[in-house]
Amino acid sequence: xxxxxxxxxxxxxxxxxxxxxxxxxxxxxxxxxxxxxxxxxxxxxxxxxxxxxxxxxxxxxxxxxxxxxxxxxxxxxxxxxxxxxxxxxxxxxxxxxxxxxxxxxxxxxxxxxxxxxxxxxxxxxxxxxxxxxxxxxxxxxxxxxxxxxxxxxxxxxxxxx
Numbered sequence: 332x333x334x335x336x337x338x339x340x341x342x343x344x345x346x347x348x349x350x351x352x353x354x355x356x357x358x359x360x361x362x363x364x365x366x367x368x369x370x371x372x373x374x375x376x377x378x379x380x381x382x383x384x385x386x387x388x389x390x391x392x393x394x395x396x397x398x399x400x401x402x403x404x405x406x407x408x409x410x411x412x413x414x415x416x417x418x419x420x421x422x423x424x425x426x427x428x429x430x431x432x433x434x435x436x437x438x439x440x441x442x443x444x445x446x447x448x449x450x451x452x453x454x455x456x457x458x459x460x461x462x463x464x465x466x467x468x469x470x471x472x473x474x475x476x477x478x479x480x481x482x483x484x485x486x487x488x489x490x491x492x
Contacts, residue, residue, distance in 0.1 A: 338383040339401070343443030346386035347371050352442050353384055355420050356403070401447040410435055410451040417449065434459060 343349040350361045350371035357373065364370045364385065373384040405413040414424070414437050422439045425446060430436030434456065437449045451459060 336381045338381050338385060340385040340387060341441075341443060341445050342387055343445070344388065345443065346388055349441060349443040349445075350384070350386040352421055353386075356417065401445070402450065403447060404450050405452040407454075408452060409455050410437065410449060413449055413452070414439070422447075433463075 341349060341353070347361075350373060354361045354373045357375065359373055359375065361371050362374055364372045371386045373386075375382055403413075417439060418424070421442045425438040425440050427435070427437050430448070430450060435451060438446055439449060440446050450456075
C-alpha cells in the first residue's frame with residue numbers, strides 16, 4: 332500500500348495573509364474554500380503534491396504555527412536567490428545549516444510562524460554533488476605532501492633560549 336500527500340493545513344492568527352504569502356511563494360493565487368466555514372486555500376496545478384494548502388485560524392490551546400515543517404525547493408536559480416525572494420515576501424531566516432550529506436539548507440518561518448526548509452534547486456544540487464565527487468577524487472588520487480615550518484630561532488640552534 333502507498334499513500335500520497337493530498338493537502339496540508341497551516342494555522343495562523345491571520346489565515347488570509349498567510350495564504351497570500353504561500354500563494355506568492357508558489358506563484359499561484361488564493362481561492363476561498365466553499366462550505367459552512369469558508370477558509371482561504373491555495374490550490375496547485377493538477378499532478379503536483381500536495382494538491383491544496385488550507386489556512387485556518389489558531390487552534391484553541393495551541394500557539395500559532397502548525398508544528399509541521401514544510402520543505403521547498405526552487406525549480407530554477409540558487410538557494411541564495413530563493414532565500415532572498417522569500418525574505419522579500421515576508422519570511423524570516425531561522426537557521427542556516429547543513430542538511431543531508433552536507434548539502435546546505437535554510438530553515439525559515441512564514442509570517443504565521445510556521446517553519447519551512449529551503450534546499451538548493453535540482454541543478455544546484457547536481458553541481459554541488461559533482462564538485463564533491465571531484466574533491467573526493469582529488470583527495471584519494473593525489474600524493475600527500477607535508478611542509479614543516481621551523482621557527483628562525485630553532486634553525487640557529489638557540490632553541491628559543
